[in-house]
Amino acid sequence: MANSNSLFQDEVIKESQLEEAISQTSFNMGLIKKITASSLALFVALLVLYASAYGQPSYLYYRSLILSIILILTFMLFPMFKKMRPSLRNITGVIDTLLIIMVAVIQSYVILEFDQFARRQGSPTDLDVILGTIYVLLLLEATRRTVGWLLVILAGFFIGQLLISDKMPWIFFGPPMRLSEIIDFVWMRDEGIYSVPIMSVFTYVIPFLIFASFLIRSGAGKFFIELAISFTGRQVGGPAKAAIVSSGFMGSISGSAVANVVGTGTFTIPMMQRVGYKKEFAGAVEAVASTGGQIMPPVMGAAAFILAQNLQMPYGELILYALIPAFLYYLALYFSVHLEAKRLGLKTLAKESIPKTAPLLMERGYLLLPLIIILISLFMGFSAVRSALLAIIALVPLMMIRKSTRLSPVKFLSALEDAVRDLIPIAIACGAAGLIIAGVNISGVGLKFAYLITTISQGQLWLTLILVMISVLSF
Secondary structure (H helix, E strand, O other): OHHHHHHHHHHHHHHHHHHHHHHHHHHHHHHHHHHHHHHHHHHHHHHHHHHHHHHOHHHHHHHHHHHHHHHHHHHHHHOOOOOOOHHHHHHHHHHHHHHHHHHHHHHEEEEEEHHHHHHHHOOOHHHHHHHHHHHHHHHHHHHHHOOHHHHHHHHHHHHHOOOOOOOOHHHHHHOOOOHHHHHHHHOOOOOOOHHHHHHHHHHHHHHHHHHHHHHHHHHHHHHHHHHHHHHHHOOOOOHHHHHHHHHHHHHHOOOOHHHHHHHHHHHHHHHHHHHOHHHHHHHHHHHHHHHHHHHHOOOOOOOHHHHHHHHHHHHHHEEEEEEEHHHHHHHHHHHHHHHHHHHHHHOOOHHHOOOOOOHHHHHHHHHHHHHHHHHHHHOOOOOOOHHHHHHHHHHHHOOOOOHHHHHOHHHHHHHHHHHHHHHHHHHHHHHHHHHHHHHHHHHHHHHHHHHHHHHHHHOOHHHHHHHHHHHHHHH
């Protein structure tokens, strides 16, 4: 009996040791994954800053390298399924590792064979076609994880219809293309994945994301909220109006709706609920106000840089055109929350909870200086990239003024890493958008659709604008 107990105890000890070993292995793998992801993100941030200051190398080399790193980060940080049983995690982990290896192998092939690869544009080899096809599929899988199925379906349709366009109806009918021709356009040239959307993101958006990341860590988010409350706190429904004003401030530097909600929503939504707004209305106000940040100058969303590139227009000039719709957007939202506050009979904030504007500006008004630098440099004719670099250079020493905003080396690197993490869904979406652009341009669907709109509108500009609006909202 004693022997059997001893054997049983030995088995229990062995099992506990095994579980401890598995747990330790899992911890080590998680730590390695975290360090690797952080290192890759820092490499992208530093590479972009260097390229912004000294110029970019070949588009194919530069854009493909950054996009491949973004794909690797996607497979490391975004799970295959949002909800899955614990038993499936090991399986999906193996699949993610295989996907990462495939991205690394394909990008290594592009870099090592770069001169020959660039010369083969127009006549890809069988290996080029195979690797290009895999790369497109990897991009679509990354799109599914970060953006969702809708963009995957659209990109898959516009690329897939090229293979069977002779069997397609309506404006999609045309001569079919071989897979080698499609891969040549979408992967080996700057007319597909590496076209204007990706170019704009890797040239303009990342420097501004880095600037926004540093500015948020400087306490600008809290400063903007307090400044907005000092402006609106004495008005009816003040917290909701403060959410609008602060989101406009934050949007002017981040250009990201998600970053805007995170930066201001954690403060403004509870504040709106405390004065009497329903939680659904408070969340809706913050979401709409944060979304408007993407059209709030000087730093707008990625679409603004793409628009400036397509129109061959200086970014500073585009800002002037964006001021009026941005102002009208926030003015309409402002009156909406004002009328809701009147309907609910809400009161103003308590006087003691409203910060005074003058002391606030005296204490932390210097945080507005980088924004002023961006505006002045843009209107002086500097490029958007150079303006962002000047703002970053000015902001870093400004953050040293107060002990609470001073950055340690770890926090400095963390700010760079956060900017690249915010970039991931934007870059992946723009890569997928490049597939759609390639499909539309190669098949001639864009020209056919434009001809269809002009035919229906019969030269009436107002009708043309409505049809274009409907088509944009549809796609």
